[in-house]
Amino acid sequence: MDAKYAFAQQIVKEAGAFLRQHLHDDLLIEEKTDFTDLVTHLDKQVQEELAQQIISRYPDDSIYGEESEQRSSLFQGKVWVIDPIDGTTNFIVQQTDFAVLLAYFEDGVGQFGIIYDVMQDKLYHGGGSFPVYENDHLLPSFVDKPFKAGLIGISAGLFAQENLGFRTIAEKSLGTRSYGSAGISFAHVLTGRLMAHFSNAFPWDYAAAAILGQSLGYSLIRPDGSQLAYEGRELVIFLPTVKIDEVKGVCESCNSL
Template sequence: MKNKLEFAKQIVLEAGEYIRQHLDDSLKIMRKTGPTDLVTQMDQQVQKDLVEKITRRYPTDQIFAEEDGLRSPISEGSVWVIDPIDGTNNFVAQKEDFAVMVAYFEEGQGQFGLIYDVMRDQLFYGGGEFPVYRNEVELTPFVDRPLDTLLMTSNVGMLEKNEWGMVDLGMKCLGIRVYGSAGISFSKILSGGILAYFSYLWPWDYAAAAIMGERLGYTVLNLNGDQPNYQTIEPIMMVPKAKLSEIQTYLKKGRN
């Protein structure tokens, strides 16, 4: 497994380098499900390169990825989960605050995850049997503190409508941040700077963070408190296990 993780680190770093080299290329911007759900030829090329490298090295492994309809079930066999550019809107508009994310599963069990904050050159990796690192620094588990000393992050839509009591919860925290990228949000949780993240997410958005977060005292669940289905978009949270019960009191009030 260590060799597979080292291979994953290599191809994710190569993907980031490719993006930086082509950062000023003209983009062909396409809409998927709506005006803010964008994809570019860079997303497609980065995913194509990652898939080709994985399948060349591990020809029997399967792929679950954001683009091109690659949807092998995570519960069956050896499966790589890929988000080639998480935060495409940030990538298009400001050329920063986006990430390359990869996770690896065997028979539905997460073995390791990687989140690469491309423009800050920060690679988060590990989980499963591996410690979690940011570049060469091993990250430490969550240390419980009062809500009013901690920041949280969500998305604008949830905050605008106070869905699931997001604003109410945020008022009990030190403040609310919005980053526009699941990968960037998760990386800040893993680093210890953010308490929790709430948003509507696909499996490729949260798979890597779920594996790494487990090692550091966090859990990824849907907002009903159940395990994610790893198939469709759901309202998802990543929260410290030590704060789950307290946070759920706000979610239940907001839902009701």
């Protein structure tokens, strides 16, 4: 596993370097579900390159990628989850706050996760049997504190939906932040810059964070506290494990109104 983990870090950093080199290229941009859901030729190219490197090195492994039409189940065999550019709109418009995400599972159990903040050159890596680092800096476990002492990551759209309970929780905090990239937001939770992050996300958005957070005292759950399906888009909360009951209670109260 050590060799596979080192290989994963290497190819993710290479993908990030490639994106920095081509940051100002003329992009071929397509809409997926609507005009806010964009994909570029570089999303596809980076995923294809990552997948080819993985399968060339580990031919018995499988790929679960955002830009794939067919995806392997995360619960069967050895599966790599890829988001080649998390925060594609940021990549196109702002040229910052986007990430390369990679997670590795064996029979549904996360072995390690990687979030690479490309423009800040910050690699968040570890999980499973590996310690969690920001580059070479070992990250500490969460130390309990009230929501009023931290910030919440949430989009304007989710904040506006009062029936979810997310707004009630956010209003208990010092304020909200929205970065336009689930991976970047999850990384901010891991480092304590955010207390929690609420998102409507796909498995390739949250798989790495789910693995990274476990050993630091964080959980990635649904609003009702249940485990994620790792299939399709889901409302997710990435938060300190000790806060689950508090958040679950707020969400249940709002849903009953």
